[in-house]
Amino acid sequence: MNQDPERPQRIVRCRWMPKRYCLNFFGIVLTRDTGWINSGVVNHERIHTAQQRELLWIPFYILYIMEWIVRLIQFRNHDRAYRNISFEREAYTHGGDFGYLRRRKRHSWLRHLFYTKQQLEHYEQRFR
Ligand SMILES: [Zn+2]
Numbered sequence: 001m002n003q004d005p006e007r008p009q010r011i012v013r014c015r016w017m018p019k020r021y022c023l024n025f026f027g028i029v030l031t032r033d034t035g036w037i038n039s040g041v042v043n044h045e046r047i048h049t050a051q052q053r054e055l056l057w058i059p060f061y062i063l064y065i066m067e068w069i070v071r072l073i074q075f076r077n078h079d080r081a082y083r084n085i086s087f088e089r090e091a092y093t094h095g096g097d098f099g100y101l102r103r104r105k106r107h108s109w110l111r112h113l114f115y116t117k118q119q120l121e122h123y124e125q126r127f128r
Contacts, residue, residue, distance in 0.1 A: 009042050009049070024048040026057055044095035047104075051087050054106050060087070083127060084120075086112040093123065 014030040017023060022041065023030045027049045031037060052060040064087055071081035082088060089112035094100040115123070 009046055011037060011042075024052065027052060039098070040095050043098055043100070044091045046101055047091040047094060048087060050101060050104065051090070051109050063087075079127075080124070083124070086110065089115075089123065092126070 009029060010027065011029045011031060011034055013032065013034060014023075015032060017030055017032040019032055020036055021031065022037075022045060024045050029037075029042075029045045055063065064085060067085045067087075068081055071084050072078070075081045075084065083092065086109045090109040093112070094104075
């Protein structure tokens with residue numbers, strides 16, 4: 001287990017953040033206002049914290065930005081590029097599953113790196 005799922009997620013208000021956006025900064029979630037943060041968002045951010053921990057923090061951000069650039073070239077769309085970063089795919093796929101972090105194997109984000117056209121179609125349906 002790489003993160004205690006019972007540990008409270010630290011959420012810090014930051015007025016420079018765009019509305020309804022979160023930034024997980026070394027395990028601390030920055031957001032403009034906390035009103036929209038529900039348990040699913042918290043679980044999503046916990047998954048990112050687990051990813052960051054197992055990659056020893058800095059490499060997570062480097063890989064995240066590198067994959068984002070690749071996805072931008074692939075999709076030519078900011079929203080789709082962001083949602084298809086493997087770290088986001090894992091967090092969006094399992095954000096509603098509150099037992100996920102307890103069962104999660106290390107580096108599970110790697111399973112979201114490659115996918116078939118059908119898997120992509122299925123995954124993207126949730127954002128329509
Ligand atoms: Zn995310």
